[in-house]
Amino acid sequence: MKKALTSSRGALAALAFILAAPCAFAQEARQGIAQLKDVNGNVLVSKESGLASGGEALRLTKGTRVITTSRSEVSVVFDNGCEVKLKENQRFEVDDGKPCAALIVQAQSILAEPAGAAAAAAAGSLAAYSAVLPALGGGLVGVGVIQSLREKQPVSPN
Amino acid sequence: MPAAALSRFGIVVISLLLLWRIIHVNAVLYADTGRPRLPGVSSFGASERENLFGLIRENPAQVAALLMLAREYERESDAKRAAGAYELAYQLAPHDREVLGTTAEFHLRTGNVSEGLELLGRLAGTYPETRERIFPILAGILASNEHARAWDAVVARGEAWIGPFVLASCNRGVDALLLTPLVLKRIASGKVAAPETACLVERLRLTGRWEEAYQLWLNTLARERLADVGFVFNGSFEYTPSDIGFDWRPTKRVERDAGHTVDLVAKLGSVGRKALRVSYTGKRQAGFPIAQFLALSPGHYVLSGMVRPEGVKAGRGARWTIRCVNADKPGAPAAASERFIGSSEWRRFAFEVTIAADCAGQVLQLEPVGADEGVTYLAGTLWFDDLVLRRGG
Numbered sequence: 130m131k132k133a134l135t136s137s138r139g140a141l142a143a144l145a146f147i148l149a150a151p152c153a154f155a156q157e158a159r160q161g162i163a164q165l166k167d168v169n170g171n172v173l174v175s176k177e178s179g180l181a182s183g184g185e186a187l188r189l190t191k192g193t194r195v196i197t198t199s200r201s202e203v204s205v206v207f208d209n210g211c212e213v214k215l216k217e218n219q220r221f222e223v224d225d226g227k228p229c230a231a232l233i234v235q236a237q238s239i240l241a242e243p244a245g246a247a248a249a250a251a252a253g254s255l256a257a258y259s260a261v262l263p264a265l266g267g268g269l270v271g272v273g274v275i276q277s278l279r280e281k282q283p284v285s286p287n
Numbered sequence: 288m289p290a291a292a293l294s295r296f297g298i299v300v301i302s303l304l305l306l307w308r309i310i311h312v313n314a315v316l317y318a319d320t321g322r323p324r325l326p327g328v329s330s331f332g333a334s335e336r337e338n339l340f341g342l343i344r345e346n347p348a349q350v351a352a353l354l355m356l357a358r359e360y361e362r363e364s365d366a367k368r369a370a371g372a373y374e375l376a377y378q379l380a381p382h383d384r385e386v387l388g389t390t391a392e393f394h395l396r397t398g399n400v401s402e403g404l405e406l407l408g409r410l411a412g413t414y415p416e417t418r419e420r421i422f423p424i425l426a427g428i429l430a431s432n433e434h435a436r437a438w439d440a441v442v443a444r445g446e447a448w449i450g451p452f453v454l455a456s457c458n459r460g461v462d463a464l465l466l467t468p469l470v471l472k473r474i475a476s477g478k479v480a481a482p483e484t485a486c487l488v489e490r491l492r493l494t495g496r497w498e499e500a501y502q503l504w505l506n507t508l509a510r511e512r513l514a515d516v517g518f519v520f521n522g523s524f525e526y527t528p529s530d531i532g533f534d535w536r537p538t539k540r541v542e543r544d545a546g547h548t549v550d551l552v553a554k555l556g557s558v559g560r561k562a563l564r565v566s567y568t569g570k571r572q573a574g575f576p577i578a579q580f581l582a583l584s585p586g587h588y589v590l591s592g593m594v595r596p597e598g599v600k601a602g603r604g605a606r607w608t609i610r611c612v613n614a615d616k617p618g619a620p621a622a623a624s625e626r627f628i629g630s631s632e633w634r635r636f637a638f639e640v641t642i643a644a645d646c647a648g649q650v651l652q653l654e655p656v657g658a659d660e661g662v663t664y665l666a667g668t669l670w671f672d673d674l675v676l677r678r679g680g
Contacts, residue, residue: 162319171513173505178677179518198506198513199471218471218502239502240467 138241142183161188162225163207170201196239209234308348314675335359335502341436350376354389359581366397367446384414396426400438404428408441411448418451426456430465440637442472449473452482461518463494467503474506481531493578493615497648499546502583504532518583518650522592522674524551524563526579537577546570546665551579554595562593562672565653569601569666578652581609583676585644590651591637596627603656604628609672621646626656640676 160212165187174183175194183195183203195205197215205213205221211229213236215221247267336359339562342352362640373390394403404425411421428434429515442449450473453466470487473479484507490502505513512526520534528535528551535644537549546565551623565576590607604626604657622640642649653671657664 171510173513174518178675178680182514182515191540194503196502198502201477218506222504240464240471240499 160192161190161223163189163205163223165189166197166204166206166212168203171198172201172203172215173198174198191223191224191225194220195223196220290580294599317517348379350380350383350386353379354385356391358387361393361396369393370397382409382413384410384417384495386545387413388417395600400428400431401440403434404434404437404441406432406445407455408448411452412446415448415451417450422455422461423451425452426459426465429469430462438469440470442469443478445476445478448518450478450483453483454480454486457483457490461492463487463490464499467491467499470503471506479507480655481529481623482493492648495614495647497582501533503533505533516677518581518588519579519590519674523559523677524674525559527551533580533582535577535579538574540574542568543570544578545574546561547574554672561673562670565669565671567599567605567607567665567667567669572655572658572663572665575652575654575658578650580612580646581649581651581676583640583649585646587643588640588642588676589637590622590624590640590674590676590680591635593633593670593672594627594631594636595633595670596630597668597670598630599628599665599667599669601664603663604655605655605665607614607649607651607653608641609649611643612650613647616652617652621649630667633670633672 130208136150165174165183165185168183168185172183173180175196176204180194180196189195189205191254195203197203197274198221199217201216205215205223207213207225207229209229211232213221213232215236216238218240219236219238224232224235226236227235303590334354339352339356339359343356348450353376355375357369360366360369360372370393373393376383376386377390387406391403391406391410394400394406407421407425411425429438449469449621453469453473454467457463466487468632470479470483472485484503488500488504488507491503505516508516521528524535528537530536530539538545538547542548547565548566549563551561552564553560554564563577575596590609592607596604605628606622606626607621609622610620612618622638624638625636627636653669655665659665674677
């Protein structure tokens, strides 16, 4: 009788393990707080040993960096429904405990031009157009020179 | 007989060309009604201008006179007539250096930057000797950030001067971030040359923009290489180093100057197909055999790898170090491996790495122990494979 009870307890434990196992695997698969969606082009994700390609539906844990390259885009969809869209050459660090609006503005362009520097450089260079360009054509030196050249050389239609 | 026929044919061709030129010049300079497109001489009083008109009447294709006339109109703030004269000159001689230069100048002076940009580009493409003067102006237009569409058109046409422009501007010290969008478009169209990206990545790195440098370098990698970039790129040494950006940089010195050689060769017992082999000749060591710039964020890491020393002697051995780099100068080692000396079979090694908050960029390099202290000598061979840097530790 005791033996029968022991064996039925063992069977129950085994059954419980079998039933619980898929849940544990599912939980493991669902680790993280967000996932990649609409992966287009080269999307990189930070992993334990550095950056690697990220595929569709890849789960993302807090602190994971998502980076896009040229002609690439991706959405990071949080489990709470918040969706952050990344355009080309942007980076985003997966974070929690922040409102969706704050997460959306967290996506940053990495290769953005420095507006201040560009404007400063432009001011100097545009002012220099007139000073530099007259030399480009080789210099127009006056009617007298053309006339004297024409007297010495046969006329040619260019 | 064939020679005579050939010469006749040549005469006919030349005659047709001359005829076409005459018709073209007349079509440009005269309206259908026969009225000259230039204003009549009577409207001007200056003798110099009369001389100009005289020259144009004698030889209607005299573009130099047309250009001077255009400048005269400009001086009198008669932009409409000036534009007309420049246009005529351009139609008569669209490949003439003076015409291209002065007409571009006119367009830029009058704010028509798109036209000016196109003509300057044509000038740079047709007359490479003008690039030294033109490229700074083109860089100025690029920096103005107001003519993106005109630049897009230029880049879309894939003109041959763009690559030299990027390289020359980069070498001249133009802000690399201004040139980066051009290079990104050229990468996308497959027209970029390695020196362009190498220069820009280097310039960004040297100016402390490590993240931007890394991002631009990522953009240059083929899709298959992006699958596993890692903190250490190509740590398995399966690919030939490109010597660009954040890839491995083997020494460029010749063996007799460096005291070592570097190559990637197949080796039994290594991971994958190839391994790194550094052969020390026993002579004085100059420089480091191989290095790679890293862009690690602050934190703790562990660098591990496989090593096989073969008869390493005549010194204190070699080691991997990671040093912070500021203004292209490596600082004191942030981390260092054990010393590799003597001989052994393939074995694993590892060391901890801590990157401080003020260390934006680093260099991983194989260096002789004691290189900081003075002259070093080293003999033997070191094999390395499967270098991996992981967070943690």
